[in-house]
Amino acid sequence: MSRSWRSGSSSSFASSALSAPPSHPPQHASPVDSTFTPTSAAISALTADPDLAAICLLTPRLSRKLFDRTPNEMTVYLGPWEIVGANPRRLLWQCSYAGEVLEHFLPSDNPNELFPHTLHAQHRRFGDPREMELYLSFQEPHRIRYTTTDGIVHDEYIEVKYEFTTIEGSIQLQSDIRRRDLIDWFDADVVWSDTDRRTDSYGSVRGLGTIQRIKLWRDRYSTFHYLTFYANHRRRWKEYLLDDFDTDFRQRDDRHKRVQLGARGARRGSASESNQGRGQSRRPSIFSRSSRNNNPPAANGNTASSSAQSALDIRYLGIQFSRNPNIQAGTDDTRFAPALPRVCSPMNLNGLAINGPTVILSVNAGSSSVKVSAYTAEQGQSPIQIAEVQVSGLTAPPASLKYERGGKAIVKNREVDDQVNDQRDAFSLILKTLVEDDDLHGIQTKDDIGIICHRIVHGGDYTKPQLITNGTYHHLENLNDLAPLHNANSLPIVRLCVQDFPSARNVACFDSQFHSTIPEHIRTYPINQDIARRGRLRKYGFHGISYSFITRATAEFLGKDPSDVNIIALHLGSGASACAIKGGKSWDTSMGLTPLAGLPGATRSGSVDPSLVFHYASDVGKLSPASTKDLHISRAEEILNKQAGWKALTGTTDFRVIAAAATTPSKDRDPTPSNDLDPNPSNDPDPDPDPDPTPSPTITSSNDPDPQKQDQSQNHRLAFALLVDRISAFVGAYYVSLHGRVDALVFAGGIGERSAALRAAVVEEVGCLGFGLGEDGGVNGGGVGEGEGAVVVDVGRGGGGGEGAGLGGRPRPRVLVCRTDEQFEMARTCAEDAEFW
Ligand SMILES: Nc1ncnc2c1ncn2[C@@H]1O[C@H](COP(=O)(O)OP(=O)(O)O)[C@@H](O)[C@H]1O
Numbered sequence: 068m069s070r071s072w073r074s075g076s077s078s079s080f081a082s083s084a085l086s087a088p089p090s091h092p093p094q095h096a097s098p099v100d101s102t103f104t105p106t107s108a109a110i111s112a113l114t115a116d117p118d119l120a121a122i123c124l125l126t127p128r129l130s131r132k133l134f135d136r137t138p139n140e141m142t143v144y145l146g147p148w149e150i151v152g153a154n155p156r157r158l159l160w161q162c163s164y165a166g167e168v169l170e171h172f173l174p175s176d177n178p179n180e181l182f183p184h185t186l187h188a189q190h191r192r193f194g195d196p197r198e199m200e201l202y203l204s205f206q207e208p209h210r211i212r213y214t215t216t217d218g219i220v221h222d223e224y225i226e227v228k229y230e231f232t233t234i235e236g237s238i239q240l241q242s243d244i245r246r247r248d249l250i251d252w253f254d255a256d257v258v259w260s261d262t263d264r265r266t267d268s269y270g271s272v273r274g275l276g277t278i279q280r281i282k283l284w285r286d287r288y289s290t291f292h293y294l295t296f297y298a299n300h301r302r303r304w305k306e307y308l309l310d311d312f313d314t315d316f317r318q319r320d321d322r323h324k325r326v327q328l329g330a331r332g333a334r335r336g337s338a339s340e341s342n343q344g345r346g347q348s349r350r351p352s353i354f355s356r357s358s359r360n361n362n363p364p365a366a367n368g369n370t371a372s373s374s375a376q377s378a379l380d381i382r383y384l385g386i387q388f389s390r391n392p393n394i395q396a397g398t399d400d401t402r403f404a405p406a407l408p409r410v411c412s413p414m415n416l417n418g419l420a421i422n423g424p425t426v427i428l429s430v431n432a433g434s435s436s437v438k439v440s441a442y443t444a445e446q447g448q449s450p451i452q453i454a455e456v457q458v459s460g461l462t463a464p465p466a467s468l469k470y471e472r473g474g475k476a477i478v479k480n481r482e483v484d485d486q487v488n489d490q491r492d493a494f495s496l497i498l499k500t501l502v503e504d505d506d507l508h509g510i511q512t513k514d515d516i517g518i519i520c521h522r523i524v525h526g527g528d529y530t531k532p533q534l535i536t537n538g539t540y541h542h543l544e545n546l547n548d549l550a551p552l553h554n555a556n557s558l559p560i561v562r563l564c565v566q567d568f569p570s571a572r573n574v575a576c577f578d579s580q581f582h583s584t585i586p587e588h589i590r591t592y593p594i595n596q597d598i599a600r601r602g603r604l605r606k607y608g609f610h611g612i613s614y615s616f617i618t619r620a621t622a623e624f625l626g627k628d629p630s631d632v633n634i635i636a637l638h639l640g641s642g643a644s645a646c647a648i649k650g651g652k653s654w655d656t657s658m659g660l661t662p663l664a665g666l667p668g669a670t671r672s673g674s675v676d677p678s679l680v681f682h683y684a685s686d687v688g689k690l691s692p693a694s695t696k697d698l699h700i701s702r703a704e705e706i707l708n709k710q711a712g713w714k715a716l717t718g719t720t721d722f723r724v725i726a727a728a729a730t731t732p733s734k735d736r737d738p739t740p741s742n743d744l745d746p747n748p749s750n751d752p753d754p755d756p757d758p759d760p761t762p763s764p765t766i767t768s769s770n771d772p773d774p775q776k777q778d779q780s781q782n783h784r785l786a787f788a789l790l791v792d793r794i795s796a797f798v799g800a801y802y803v804s805l806h807g808r809v810d811a812l813v814f815a816g817g818i819g820e821r822s823a824a825l826r827a828a829v830v831e832e833v834g835c836l837g838f839g840l841g842e843d844g845g846v847n848g849g850g851v852g853e854g855e856g857a858v859v860v861d862v863g864r865g866g867g868g869g870e871g872a873g874l875g876g877r878p879r880p881r882v883l884v885c886r887t888d889e890q891f892e893m894a895r896t897c898a899e900d901a902e903f904w
C-alpha cells in the first residue's frame with residue numbers, strides 16, 4: 068500500500084482544514100515502521116492483521132456527506148491501532164511511514180458513551196449492503212492530531228470518517244472503542260417506541276429514528292447484550308440492554324417485517340430501580356446466564372450491572388425491517404434478509420443455554436463429497452452416533468447416497484445424480500433423508516437439532532471452533548478465495564442452516580486450527596516478510612480435524628498419551644496431504660497457504676514449479692469465467708485446482724478406477740466400480756468393500772490389445788506411480804524432520820483407508836526406513852473394511868510392529884490404517900466446549 072498525497076489539481080485531495088501538506092511525500096525510511104511496538108492487549112492480538120489497514124478520510128469540518136471529496140481532502144493510510152490513555156483516551160494509529168502517527172482523541176473517557184456510526188444500506192441502494200459497515204464515522208467532530216517527521220501537520224476538530232478495507236477491521240475498531248463486541252447488526256426502516264413523543268410517517272407510532280442500522284453488542288466483561296439505535300430526529304443514540312425486553316413478541320407482523328418488543332420492569336424507572344426489578348420479579352431471561360456467570364468486574368470499573376446504565380424509559384420498542392429491494396433480493400444472505408427471524412430467535416446470539424441432551428449434526432463438505440453424521444450428545448460427554456449419510460462422487464458422476472442408521476446400512480450407493488449438482492444440493496438431500504426417516508427417533512423435527520458443526524477448511528488465524536455470527540461469517544467469506552473447492556462450498560450450507568434451523572447453534576470447526584502449532588521456521592515462506600505479514604501469507608495446513616482424530620485414535624491404539632506420540636499421518640482422499648505429528652501436535656504438513664500445495668489430488672496439481680502456470684496459458688492472471696459473486700479465482704487457480712490432478716492425467720477422479728487399472732492386468736478385470744443399490748442392506752457389515760483386494764506393489768503393464776485402452780491404462784499407471792512417489796517423498800522428509808522417532812505411519816481418508824494397493828506401493832517405497840507390511844500385504848491381517856468397527860488397524864509387519872527392526876536399533880515403526888472420522892471429531896469438540904451449550 069502506498070501513501071497518496073495529492074494537492075492542486077481538481078482530482079486531488081488535501082484538507083483545507085489541515086495545514087498545507089508537503090507537496091511531495093516525505094522521504095521516510097520504510098513504508099511500515101517495524102519498530103512500532105503496540106502495547107495494549109487489543110492491539111497485540113491484531114498487529115499481524117492486514118485488515119487493519121484502514122484509510123482515514125479527513126474532511127473539512129462541516130462536510131456531512133461521506134465520500135464528499137473536496138479539493139483539499141487528504142488521505143492517510145492507517146493501521147494497526149492502539150487505544151491508549153484515559154482522560155483523554157486516544158486512538159493511536161500507526162501510519163505507513165516511520166515517524167508518522169495519527170492520534171484520534173476520543174471525546175469521552177467512558178467507552179460506553181461512544182457510538183461509532185455506519186450507514187444503513189438504503190443510503191446506497193446499489194451497493195453491497197455489507198459495505199456500509201466499511202465506512203465508519205462519528206456524530207460530532209473529534210480532535211485529530213497528525214504528526215509526521217515534519218512535525219504536527221494537523222491538530223483540530225474535524226468530522227472523522229474511516230474507510231476500512233475489510234468489515235472485520237471496522238467491527239474490531241468499533242468493538243475496541245466501545246469495549247463491547249459488535250456481534251450483529253440489522254438494517255431497519257424505522258425503530259419506534261413510546262419515547263420522544265414523535266409520530267412518524269408509518270402511522271401513529273412515536274419513533275426513535277428511521278433508516279438506520281441497529282447494532283447488537285456484547286459486553287466484553289459479562290454476557291450482557293445491548294441494542295443501539297440512532298434517534299435521528301434528536302441526533303442522539305439510544306442503547307438498551309436486551310435483557311430489558313420480553314423474548315415473546317407482543318406483536319409480530321411478518322408481512323411488514325415488524326416486531327414489537329415489550330419492555331420489562333418499570334417505565335421511566337431509574338437504573339437502580341430497573342436493576343432491582345431484574346433481580347426479583349422476572350422470569351429467567353435469555354441472557355440470565357450472565358448473572359449466573361459471576362463475571363469479574365471489568366478493569367475499567369464497569370461491572371456487569373453498572374453497564375446496564377440505560378434507565379428503562381420505554382414500554383415497547385418496535386422495529387420495522389428494511390424493505391429495500393436490493394436487500395431483500397439477497398434472500399439467501401443471512402446478514403440482512405432474515406433480520407426478523409434472527410431477532411426473534413435469540414438462540415443465534417451467544418446467551419442461550421442448551422439444557423440437557425441434544426442432537427448434534429456434523430457437516431463435512433469435502434471437495435468431492437458431503438458427509439453428515441447425527442449424534443445424541445450431552446455437554447462434556449462423548450457424542451453417540453445415531454445416523455450417518457453421505458453423498459459422494461460429486462466430481463465423478465454419478466453421485467451416490469449412502470445412509471446408515473444405528474450402525475446398519477439403510478441405503479447403499481443410491482444414484483442421486485438427478486437431484487444433486489453441488490455440495491449444497493447434497494446437503495439438502497441428506498437433511499431430507501434424516502428428517503423423513505420415521506425410524507430415526509432422535510430427529511423427529513428440525514427443532515430437535517441443537518448444534519450444527521460445520522467443517523470449514525480454511526479458518527485463517529482461528530485456533531478454536533467459533534460460534535457462527537455475522538462477524539465470523541464475514542471473516543470466512545473473505546477466506547473463500549484461499550480454499551475455493553471448500554469454503555465456497557461450505558458457506559452456502561452454513562447459510563442454509565442459519566435460515567432453516569433458527570433454534571440451532573451453528574459452529575465452525577476449522578481444518579487449519581490443528582496446524583496452529585507448526586513452528587515459525589516451517590510455516591514461513593521465504594518472501595518479503597512485511598508483505599507476508601500484511602497478507603497473512605504463510606503455511607496454514609488442512610485436514611486438521613482428521614489429523615486431530617488420527618492423533619487421539621493412534622495414541623489410544625498404542626496405549627500412549629497423545630502428547631507422547633510421533634506420527635507420520637497421510638490423509639488421502641480427493642484432497643491428499645501428509646502431516647508430521649510430533650508429541651501429538653502438528654509439526655509440519657504438506658498443504659500450505661491453500662489446500663493446493665503438497666500432494667496431488669483428484670483435481671489439484673499439488674506442488675509444481677510456481678512458474679509453470681505462466682507457461683501453461685497466457686491469460687492466467689485473468690479472472691476465471693468460473694468466478695462468482697462470492698468467489699474470485701484467477702484462471703491460474705482454476706487450472707491448478709480444478710483442471711489438474713488425477714483427473715487431468717486419467718480423465719477420472721475415482722481413485723478406485725485408477726488403482727484397479729494400475730495394479731491389475733487389464734484383461735482380467737473391469738475397473739468400473741459398481742454402485743448397486745443393495746436390495747437387502749442390513750446383511751452387509753461393510754457397505755464399502757475394497758474393490759482392489761489383491762494389492763500389488765508392483766505396477767503391472769497392460770496387455771490389452773486395444774491401443775486406446777492400453778493408453779488409458781498407461782495413464783492410470785502413471786497417475787498411480789506419481790502419487791506413490793510424491794507421498795513417499797513426504798514420508799521420507801517427515802521421517803528426517805522427526806529425527807527418526809516415528810511411532811507409526813498412518814493411512815487415512817477415502818483412499819488411505821480403502822486402497823490396499825496404494826498402501827502397499829507406498830510402504831514398499833519407504834521400506835528403507837523400517838516400514839513394512841504384514842505378510843498378506845496388510846489386507847487380510849486387518850483391512851479396515853473387515854475391522855468390524857475397529858477405528859485403528861495394524862497392517863504392519865508382524866501385526867505388533869516388531870521390536871528392534873527399525874533404523875538405529877529403534878522399534879520398527881507401525882503401519883496403521885485409521886478410519887478417520889472428521890464428523891465425530893467436530894461433534895466431540897463441540898460437546899466438550901461449554902461455550903456452545
Ligand atoms: N475402495 C477404494 N479404493 C480406492 N479409492 C477409493 C475407494 N473408495 C473411495 N476411494 C476414493 O477416495 C476418494 C474420496 O475420498 P474422501 O476422503 O471420501 O473424499 P473427500 O476428499 O471428498 O473427503 C475418491 O477419489 C474415491 O475414488
Ligand SMILES: CC(=O)OP(=O)(O)O
Nearest residue numbers: 433434609640642662
Ligand atoms: C482440505 C481438503 O482437501 O479436503 P478434502 O480432502 O475433504 O477435499
Ligand SMILES: [Mg+2]
Nearest residue numbers: 433434640641
Ligand atoms: Mg475429506
